[in-house]
Amino acid sequence: MLSVIIRTHNGENVLLDVLRPLVAAAAEGVVRDVVFLDIGSNDGTPQIADAAGATFLLAKNTSNQTTEALKAAHRGQWMMLLDQTTVLSPGWLDETLSFVERQERVKTARGRLSAVYRPEHEPEAGSADVRRRMVILAANRLMSLAKLSQGIVMRRADFTGARPPIIDWTAPDPSVRLPNLLRLRSRTHLAQPMEPLEKAEAAEHEQGALSRAAL
Structure with missing residues (x-):
């Protein structure tokens, strides 16, 4: 279902945290394939992709980055787009499946929706974190x-329509304009970089789990 x-980009300290919520979905056959669209890593990101059974794709041609990624992530009719710091919250899978199933039943063009998750913040978060969340939600509502x-879910077919979305994957904080944008109740938060020892221990555990799930 999902690609x-x-x-x-140099995400070895955070990617295991990002991949962890995808393991159960891969084991259930919901996540069909995973692609790392890389914009120039010089750390252990390729090794993490290999251990997780994901495809590592170095984006060489800026104008065709999305096209290259879609060719590599070819098994799902629905796409999930994530940043290397995006961690899906518990409950994301059930809500995403519900959203996709509802959309599969919709026949009119007006009913074709894309979805994003709500950005999380802790009650004790600083004012900058709260402002960031509010700016994102306002942009979702006012400008789609x-x-x-945040994490984005959309139909693969929407990339091949008359006006496909444009994504600058190399931007510091990439965004995309998606008409008929729906905000899901599930949330995402930003991965926290791990210390070397913690990273090594997590890698040993998580890479084994990801390999068994055959992402």
């Missing part, structure tokens, strides 16, 4: 502008 594209860091 996942994750924008990566979705941030890659």
Whole structure:
């Protein structure tokens, strides 16, 4: 059902946290393939992709980055777009499946929706974090502008329509304009970089789990 594209750039410290919520979905056959669309990593990101059974794709041609990624992530009719810091919250899978199933039953063009998750913030978060969340939600509502860091779910067919969405994957905080944008109740938060020892221990555990799930 879902093909996942994750924008990566020197993300070895955060990617295991990002991949963890996808494991159960892959085991259930919901996540069919995962692509790391990389914009020039020089760390262990390719090794994490290999251990997780994901495709590592180095985006060489700026104008065709999305096209290249879609060719590599070819198994799902629905696309999930994530940033390397985007961690899906518990409950994302059930709500995403419900959203996709509802949309599969919709026949009119007006009913064709794309979806984003709500950005999370903790009650004790600083004012800058709260402002960031409010700006993102206002952009969702007023301009149908979705941030890659929120997590985006959309039909593959929407990329091949008359006016396909344009994504600058190399931007510091990529966003895309998606008419008929729906905000899901599930949330995402930003991955926290791990210390070297913690990262090594997590890698040993998570890479084994991801390999068994055959992403």
